[in-house]
Amino acid sequence: MVVDFGRPRDPRIDAAVLSATVELLAETGYSSLLVSAIAERAGTSKPAIYRRWPSKAHLVHEAVFPIGAATELPDTGSLPEDLHEMICRSMAFLTTPAARAALPGLVGEMAADPSLHSALLERFAGVIGGGLAELLERAAARGEVRHDVPATALAAQLTEAIAGITLIGLLTRPDELDDTWVDRTTTLLLKGISA
Structure with missing residues (x-):
């Protein structure tokens, strides 16, 4: 058993730092974003940020x-939905x-540091690896998804496809990302995974 004798983390500092980061990113961009500026806006210190x-x-x-809530997977009982x-x-x-x-x-x-890439992907591992694979297994049981690809592999590929299409859309035609x-x-991706 591990005993932590330090002070517990203050969730108010976490929230203030995350909020300050979002605000400053929109103001300065990533390359100009300084941890010292985040600390100042959040009312904390750089060491407090780097401990977290x-x-x-x-x-x-x-x-x-x-x-x-935004990363929870929908489960309407219909793969298209x-x-x-x-x-x-x-x-x-x-x-x-x-x-x-x-x-x-x-x-x-992430391209320059594979360990960073792995660490960041781990944050969404449960959503990508478990939740989506289970959703796809249920869709396969309903006859909506092809059976020749394991659900875990299909979940990873589907996640990459959604993120990739969205990112390329943002880069090439950001004004066209709408309901249409x-x-x-959705139609394009369904054609690739449907039974």
Whole structure:
């Protein structure tokens, strides 16, 4: 058993730091974002931030892409409806001002540091690996999903496809990411995974 004799983390500091990070990202962009500025705006210190997050990238990832209601998988009992909702949520997640400001820097840092990439993916491991695979297994049992690809592999590929299509859309035609785009993307992805 591990006994922690230090002070417990103050959730108010966590919330203030995450909020300050989102605000400053939208104001300055990722490359100009300073941990000292985040600390000042949050009313804390740089050491307090680094005790909670090992790097600026980890902090930004958690601030911009929080795990919560938005990352919970829909389960309507219909694969087309579930996929449509996942694409809507991904689009909403990736088109916030903070996400738009953070993504270029985060992508660059993840490409340069494979351990960072692994750590950031671990945050969503339960959503991607477990929850989505289970949802796809239920869809397969209803005859909606092809059986020749294991659900865990299909979950990973589907996650990559949704994120990839959304990111490329943001880069090439950000003004066209709307309900029509979501419908077309849903149709396209369903054709690839349907039974």
